[in-house]
Amino acid sequence: MGKIMIDIGHGGSDSGAIGNGLIEKDINLKVGLMIYNYLSRYDVEVGITRRADIALSNDARVELVNSFQPDLCVSIHHNAAASAEARGAEVIHAHYDNYDDKLATAILENIGNIGMPKRRIFTRLNSRGDDWYFMIRRIWDNNTAAIIVEGGFVTNSKDAEMLKKEDFLMLEATAIGSAIVEYLDLKPKVGNWWDGSMERMKTEGLIQNKHNGNEPVSWGEFATVISRLLDKLQQ
Ligand SMILES: [Zn+2]
Numbered sequence: 001m002g003k004i005m006i007d008i009g010h011g012g013s014d015s016g017a018i019g020n021g022l023i024e025k026d027i028n029l030k031v032g033l034m035i036y037n038y039l040s041r042y043d044v045e046v047g048i049t050r051r052a053d054i055a056l057s058n059d060a061r062v063e064l065v066n067s068f069q070p071d072l073c074v075s076i077h078h079n080a081a082a083s084a085e086a087r088g089a090e091v092i093h094a095h096y097d098n099y100d101d102k103l104a105t106a107i108l109e110n111i112g113n114i115g116m117p118k119r120r121i122f123t124r125l126n127s128r129g130d131d132w133y134f135m136i137r138r139i140w141d142n143n144t145a146a147i148i149v150e151g152g153f154v155t156n157s158k159d160a161e162m163l164k165k166e167d168f169l170m171l172e173a174t175a176i177g178s179a180i181v182e183y184l185d186l187k188p189k190v191g192n193w194w195d196g197s198m199e200r201m202k203t204e205g206l207i208q209n210k211h212n213g214n215e216p217v218s219w220g221e222f223a224t225v226i227s228r229l230l231d232k233l234q235q
């Protein structure tokens with residue numbers, strides 16, 4: 001089974017880009033968690049570098065990814081520029097590869113299809129001829145593809161208007177997630193991991209119907225199930 005790491009840029013004291021009332025670290029987290037949930041429906045192991053508003057050093061971030069040994073690491077970012085005119089999505093891939101650029105192209109195409117302008121796909125090298133961005137330079141090798149997505153400019157009012165909407169962030173996550181699914185040819189999970197437990201709860205009379213395991217449970221429902229369980233234990 002394949003492995004994908006979702007790397008959520010910035011966090012904690014590191015806000016990332018700021019503009020038009022948006023803070024990059026927050027949008028990254030929302031989109032990243034949505035991509036995580038999207039990919040969790042597929043037959044692939046998904047990791048994530050952060051699930052909360054916490055700061056990660058570059059070393060800690062790289063260590064999290066490299067110890068997970070993913071086939072693909074996708075870093076989620078949103079952009080800023082000195083000029084408020086700069087807008088659109090960018091995808092950065094490793095310079096010395098012959099496959100990452102296909103994923104980069106697919107991601108940018110998908111993001112373009114939801115209305116965010118396609119700015120560019122690019123690679124960047126430092127003076128030593130290595131990849132400029134540490135999340136590519138220190139992650140990418142022949143076993144691990146590494147991509148950085150910049151989903152639009154918080155400093156551009158039109159991009160920011162889109163990025164402020166939760167619905168748009170969901171579309172962005174789906175655009176990125178579906179490109180990954182196609183690129184890695186992922187298959188949907190057969191059945192659900194909770195099916196067995198749900199069946200048992202129903203058989204034991206703790207619940208009347210099987211539920212969607214992704215749905216939240218209210219305190220009322222939780223108390224009812226525990227109460228039925230206690231009744232059974234006391235029988
Ligand atoms: Zn960033």
